[in-house]
Amino acid sequence: MDYNNLLVEINDGLGIVTFNRPKALNALNRKTLEEFIDIVNSLNANDDVNVVIITGAGEKAFIAGADIAEMKDMKPLEARQFMKLGHEAISGLEELQKPVIAAVNGFALGGGAELTLACDFSFASENAKFGFPEVSLGIFPGFGGTQRLPRLIGKARAKELILTGKMISAQEAFEIGMVNRVIPTKDLLSETIKVASTIASNSTIGVKLAKAVIDKGYNLDLANGRALERSSISLCFAGEDQKKRMTAFLEKGK
Numbered sequence: 001m002d003y004n005n006l007l008v009e010i011n012d013g014l015g016i017v018t019f020n021r022p023k024a025l026n027a028l029n030r031k032t033l034e035e036f037i038d039i040v041n042s043l044n045a046n047d048d049v050n051v052v053i054i055t056g057a058g059e060k061a062f063i064a065g066a067d068i069a070e071m072k073d074m075k076p077l078e079a080r081q082f083m084k085l086g087h088e089a090i091s092g093l094e095e096l097q098k099p100v101i102a103a104v105n106g107f108a109l110g111g112g113a114e115l116t117l118a119c120d121f122s123f124a125s126e127n128a129k130f131g132f133p134e135v136s137l138g139i140f141p142g143f144g145g146t147q148r149l150p151r152l153i154g155k156a157r158a159k160e161l162i163l164t165g166k167m168i169s170a171q172e173a174f175e176i177g178m179v180n181r182v183i184p185t186k187d188l189l190s191e192t193i194k195v196a197s198t199i200a201s202n203s204t205i206g207v208k209l210a211k212a213v214i215d216k217g218y219n220l221d222l223a224n225g226r227a228l229e230r231s232s233i234s235l236c237f238a239g240e241d242q243k244k245r246m247t248a249f250l251e252k253g254k
């Protein structure tokens with residue numbers, strides 16, 4: 001597929017996807033969501049990619065939400081199909097079998113903030129702003145935000161953000177656990193690449209299974225979660241990677 005609204009760069013084990021509709025502050029229209037579904041599937045299948053970074057083009061916005069111009073005249077059925085497309089795009093990202101880091105470089109509003117919730121973790125630039133302004137537009141978050149936000153930051157905090165529609169700073173987003181780090185704006189991408197490269201240098205199978213076990217185990221009780229951990233870790237011993245890495249450790253010791 002040719003991408004009109006995304007830039008994709010693959011280098012040194014990293015796949016960097018940049019939402020690129022700066023005139024609309026990278027808002028998510030149908031075309032962008034379709035392109036995103038395609039690139040996520042293709043990165044999942046690409047053995048040259050170990051870690052994915054998601055960011056936005058320009059200095060102002062990560063993603064300013066779903067495209068309001070496209071939604072304005074939608075009938076209920078069209079709206080339902082649009083939200084389904086958004087869910088498919090964002091759930092596809094969440095289910096990607098490789099770590100995904102959001103580098104939030106400006107406004108992350110509505111669908112843009114919802115997209116960060118499906119990443120494994122997010123870093124934000126000092127000028128980033130997060131918010132769920134949907135209730136001011138006669139709707140409410142429709143790309144999974146009502147479900148993922150309370151699970152990440154707790155129900156009461158999620159309700160305050162979603163029901164007021166207020167914007168918060170990167171620092172506030174950090175304090176409530178929506179982002180892992182706040183980084184000076186000029187260093188955001190390079191710092192994100194550093195962390196992604198550290199992950200990419202680790203065992204592919206170890207990283208992939210750790211992510212899967214954390215995600216799947218999160219909704220299990222502790223005993224079943226531990227059982228999942230035990231059965232999954234045995235798979236690491238089936239290939240060459242673990243043998244090579246442990247041998248290298250022991251030989252260096254000599």
Ligand code: CAA
Nearest residue numbers: 023024025027064065066067068109110111133141142143
């Ligand atoms: N959809 C479509 N176009 C958008 C957009 C969006 N979500 N956000 C910004 N734009 C467009 C503006 O219409 C404007 O276009 P023109 O230059 O053609 O007029 C351009 O991007 C620049 O935006 P502003 O002039 O508004 O820039 P600003 O600096 O004054 O304000 C902003 C920046 C505070 C982010 C403001 O643009 C804004 O509030 N955007 C909308 C944010 C929003 O409400 N997002 C939620 C969308 S609903 C949603 O996401 C539903 C869901 O859950 C699925």
